[in-house]
Amino acid sequence: MEVVTVFGGSGFLGRYVVRQLASQGLFIRVIVRNPNEALFLRVYGKVGQIQLIGGDIKEELKIQEYVKGSSCVINCVATFFETRSQSFNVLHVSAAKNLAKVAKKEGVSQFIHISSLGASTESTSQLQRSKGAGEEAVLECFPNANIVRPSLIFGIEDTFFNRFAKLSSISPFIPVVGPETKFQPVYVDDVAKVISMLVETGQKKKYLELGGDETYTFRELIKLLLAEIKRKRLILKIPFSIARVMAATNDFFRLILGDVVPAFLTLAQVKSLEKDNVVGRDSDKFSDFKIAPKKLKIVLPTIVSRFNKS
């Protein structure tokens, strides 16, 4: 039986990837830091089809054990803010590179690396720079790897809409950095479907930029959300200059005091928001997979129904 090993399979996107792969009848090995918190994944497959293994992508010496015998390895691991134990560079570059290197050495035939739209070694955002360097490091070790770059992903468990919906239930205003920045929100299960199709067809060496059919500005996304939950809130534009100072202060206190200080706004986030997050012209897209991406307006009511005022 073919084995596909997924790192980050308990995450927001990872769980949909595992479910799609399970529906193909594949045997899936999921490497998670805390298997007890990932037990829910088991119901996506038949008895014994989904194996949970406790492990950390940073454990260089154990990666070989985790990927041994796999025909495909999928890397969905990432962090959106740095912690003392997980820097962007360690997780997105060194760990990703080691995983790709070991996978190649172990004779894995397919490697799928999840990156993000806007990833570039030239980016001013440290997050996007590390994602760009991660792509390059993966391709250096596994030249035929698939690099998947989604725009903002939405779905029941997403952070974006859930976070702003929660905020709107306690605050009379919604602070927005970069209200005119454009996104092409993409449904989580559509991204997972593309990844499972890559596995099914064994396609290699592809850059895929995945965005939905519709482009929205940040402000439009918040307006849509507020209309959906029937709450009137002031959308407060935070100029980039002020946001940078706020984020640098937040980063500073996290550096000094550690992870007890929540990452409410980071410099990496602010700098990511300075550029539009839309699909470019030169890469493969949804249409190449004959998938019509699900529209945000169809899924949003389910995502935020518990915040609906009426």
Ligand SMILES: NC(=O)c1ccc[n+]([C@@H]2O[C@H](COP(=O)([O-])OP(=O)(O)OC[C@H]3O[C@@H](n4cnc5c(N)ncnc54)[C@H](OP(=O)(O)O)[C@@H]3O)[C@@H](O)[C@H]2O)c1
């Ligand atoms: N969400 C979006 O809107 C979005 C947009 C564009 C691109 N992406 C990309 O899509 C991918 C998945 O993102 P996501 O939204 O699903 O993120 P997520 O929900 O935060 O999931 C990240 C996963 O990585 C795991 N992980 C973190 N550190 C680990 C480590 N040291 N060893 C092993 N596993 C570790 C987490 O498991 P634990 O439970 O152990 O923490 C979790 O399963 C990422 O590459 C991200 O950059 C996401």
